[in-house]
Amino acid sequence: MVQKLKQKVMDGKEITKEEAMTLAEADLDELCQAADEIRKHFCGNVFDICSCINVKGGKCSEDCKFCPQSCFNDKVEVKPHTLIGSDQMLEEAAYMAQKGVVRCDLVSSGRRLPKDDVRKIVQDIERIRKETGIAVCCSFGLLDQEDCEMLRKAGITRLHNNLESSRTFFTGVCSSHSTDDKMATLRAARATGLTLCSGCLINLGESMEDRIELALMERELGVKSIPVNVLNPIKDSPFEDRKPMTNEEFCRTVAVFRFLLPDASIRLAAGRIYLADHGKRALSSGANAAITGDFLMTGGMSIDSDMAMAKELGYEPGLWK
Numbered sequence: 001m002v003q004k005l006k007q008k009v010m011d012g013k014e015i016t017k018e019e020a021m022t023l024a025e026a027d028l029d030e031l032c033q034a035a036d037e038i039r040k041h042f043c044g045n046v047f048d049i050c051s052c053i054n055v056k057g058g059k060c061s062e063d064c065k066f067c068p069q070s071c072f073n074d075k076v077e078v079k080p081h082t083l084i085g086s087d088q089m090l091e092e093a094a095y096m097a098q099k100g101v102v103r104c105d106l107v108s109s110g111r112r113l114p115k116d117d118v119r120k121i122v123q124d125i126e127r128i129r130k131e132t133g134i135a136v137c138c139s140f141g142l143l144d145q146e147d148c149e150m151l152r153k154a155g156i157t158r159l160h161n162n163l164e165s166s167r168t169f170f171t172g173v174c175s176s177h178s179t180d181d182k183m184a185t186l187r188a189a190r191a192t193g194l195t196l197c198s199g200c201l202i203n204l205g206e207s208m209e210d211r212i213e214l215a216l217m218e219r220e221l222g223v224k225s226i227p228v229n230v231l232n233p234i235k236d237s238p239f240e241d242r243k244p245m246t247n248e249e250f251c252r253t254v255a256v257f258r259f260l261l262p263d264a265s266i267r268l269a270a271g272r273i274y275l276a277d278h279g280k281r282a283l284s285s286g287a288n289a290a291i292t293g294d295f296l297m298t299g300g301m302s303i304d305s306d307m308a309m310a311k312e313l314g315y316e317p318g319l320w321k
Helices: 002-010 017-023 028-043 086-099 115-132 145-154 179-191 208-221 247-260 303-312
Strands: 046-056 103-108 135-139 158-160 195-197 200-202 225-230 265-268 289-292
Touching: 002 017, 002 028, 002 247, 017 208, 017 247, 028 247, 046 086, 046 265, 046 303, 086 103, 086 115, 086 303, 103 115, 103 158, 115 135, 115 145, 145 179, 158 179, 158 225, 179 195, 179 208, 195 225, 200 208, 208 247, 225 247, 247 265, 289 303
Parallel strands: 046 103, 046 289, 103 135, 135 158, 158 195, 200 225, 225 265, 265 289
Antiparallel strands: none
16 A cells, blocks of 8 residues: 555655555555655755744743643743844844755744734845845744735745644644634735745644644645644643654654655654654655754754754755745
8 A cells, every 4th residue: 555655646646535544554664665755756855954033932822732932831931022133133044044054934922923023024034135045934923915925025935834733633722723814824825925834743642633634734725844843741731741752653644744745845843852863764754854953942953963964864955845
């Protein structure tokens, strides 16, 4: 079945949910090898590596149960922040570019970045593009088409908003916004000509079926960058007792995603520091991209270590899709 579905994907056809579910029980080594072959066929050896700039952190009005900044997790102390300065933003972007990172992702906490802040940050994006040449993406919450158009004109090429999980499972994780709210933001971005980055957070207790349904929503939307985040259990949160994810389960998830999203950047993201090999095997199981460095409230891998890992596996840094 693995070989049959691999050939179907390589012939340019889409596999179904039912077919993807059979991969959840397939031999792992065969599955990972086949996913890697699909990756090479559609994407070559390009390693699309990006890093985040926290432009505005702080406590968030949304009640996502997994997030330390969320109002749901009121026992976690988080200091409020204002929009960081233009010089700091440029300095961080320049450092990333000098290290070989091909994209920087400007990230804020909260339901959405206020429109006044969007207008302010437009000038910063123009400056980053002009002075560093690095590609710029944004993750500013639930934006509308007017916001996306302003950001596109400033020079961003991609908008990020994680769907996190299947529509059904997400209702038990967050009640202050919905999958439809997130999809509306992604559709607004696509309507302005931006490419889309939208991924998942796994190991919340969701099933493989939930992950596959998430990947199918991404496919429907035309998402070309899928960050695969692993839960960082937060003390006093509903997920504090979740057992760490195994390398094997992570690689199986990545491999199944490759079958469903053959020409996308499947991106190692937050939480992989808790994996025994920090995601290395996943880069031979269908993954071909990474978010490097630290995240809003979670530590990550260093740029140098990620670059070395990619080089060892035969990848070359570059922009994909």
